Amino acid sequence: MSEVNLATLCYASTATERCSAIEIGLIVEAAKKNNARLNITGVLFFGNNYFLQILEGPRHHINILYNKIIKDERHTNMQVLELREIGSRCFPEWTMKYMRSPSVAAKIYREVGLKEFNPYLLDSIALNALALAFRNHQELDEEKHAETANHSELAKKKTNFDILKLFGRNT
């Protein structure tokens, strides 16, 4: 059965001076705790000093979280990129997935056609493709999957295939 008013919100923001590498770890830990309580799942990207977060869950809870996040002084210029109804979650198993490896992240951006990571410029299609590519790279999230040439090639093929599937699908 589908959840009531299930929605996804994407936002972009810029890290302030108050945001160090340690802080990002703390953000992810706090997010995991808060999100579980609110039945929210999602993913957090960090690169080029920008944050991109995708939240999914009951719309009312997403709003509670949004009001909290916007007050956080570790980032600034928070912009909502999209808030829309969804039929099912893209990251049902992640209270907050975080991409640890910048090289894997960079590879994914290239795969979805982005020259550099600037979340403020992402349109609806790019956001969707990015979310899907990240979901499909779950197995690459861990450090132990340091890329060998073969491994990357394989992952690339897999992701490209899924992106094509996405565009062929009427969502």
Added chain:
Amino acid sequence: MSNLKVIQLYRLYYASTATQEYLPHDIGNILKSCKTVNPSLDVTGMLFFGEGYFLQCLEGSRENINFLYRKITRDPRHKDVELLEFKEISERYFEEWSMKYVNSANVIFKILKQTGLKKFNPYLLDSYALNAMTEVFRDYAPPDKTEAGVLNTAKSKLNIFNIFGRA
């Protein structure tokens, strides 16, 4: 796919609840500020007030809508501001209006009938109901246009700019 694009249009809906600081004549002040602010941001939209709730729709560039929404959430005349939807659109519903104002009981009645809800509560509207409702609002012809919001006087001006190639 490119991450650089011509300015894309977005539509945002939010719901909120009037506080005690909101007085009936405030609607005039709200519309007046829409008249000064919205044309400069190229934002159009609709404001509905009923049963103590506000439902507002804003259309324009994503950046400008974010700017306005942030401002709006800080207004003490309402509380519990909740985003309902914020999506890319291909055309505006309220092109002619810097802010169309609707508070007709007939309109509420029509909405309830269309959405199957017993009581008007904007917080519960899903995407389908929001869009069905917006069509009712768009087609609503106020008895007196001057009292029904702020016409988008910037429209003709903007078109002239467009001719001269301004993005």
